[in-house]
Amino acid sequence: MLCGKGVVAIWNGITEEGRQDFYQWHIHEHMPERAGIPGFLRGRRYRAVDKETHPEFFTLYEVEDFAVITGEEYAKRLNAPTPWTRRATSHFLNTSRGLARVLLSEGPGPGGVLATVRFQPVTSHAQRALGELSSVVSQIMQSPLMTGAHLCESDEEATGIRTAESDGRTDYDTPPNWFFLLEGCTAEALETPLNALLQHPVVRKAQVGRYLLEYTRLKTDMAAG
DSSP states (O other): OOSSSEEEEEEEEEOTTTHHHHHHHIIIIIHHHHHTSTTEEEEEEEEESSTTOSSSEEEEEEESSGGGGGSHHHHHHHTSOOHHHHHHHTTEEEEEEEEEEEEEEESSSOOSEEEEEEEEESSSOHHHHHHHHHHHHHHHTTSTTEEEEEEEEEOHHHHTOOOTTTTTOOOBOOOOSEEEEEEESSTGGGHHHHHHHHTSTTEEEEEEEEEEEEEEEOSSSSOOO
16 A cells, blocks of 8 residues: 555656766655655655656655645745756656545555556546546456555646746646556566556546656665665
8 A cells, every 4th residue: 555645746757968967866865855854754766667658757755645745844845946956857858747645545565566557537526436446446456466556636736836846847748637556566467457447448548657666765864665
């Protein structure tokens, strides 16, 4: 299961000239800073496992409750970006970011590979969509080598708030609406659950990404996650 009831989900690419600086910033400044915010529980970064996955990187922050990512402490960080943050994010490409509520979460823990499925539900009735998709999550967890299946819904208003960190940036694409996160032990283990999910009548306009875990950050100085 995910650590909390809210997440910040970020998909992004990076220019070649900014790649090394991005890695150093993300590992040594950005993720430690985010994990240090009260209510932030864990940060994870993933990299694409195939050329079809776009953008290349996916970052997930798990928080105690959705109110954490609409609260004062997180807003303070977003409105006071460091010089390194401004330099690193100036090389971002095709960024999609969502502040989301965790609707469903099952599984014993994180896997080494993850699939993201961004989609729009066919029905505009959230509770109806949730009801139809809840059985899918349980079915996915019956598949071999799967360690987690999670359904999240972005909050359009919270996601759209402009801050000093986002001001002037031109790399932002359309934010996610609903999204699944599927975790497993191998990339092959993801394929059967993915196919079943993509064939579900509620899931439309799906964007699929397959990712390998690169880095995990907790609140301790040294944490493997």
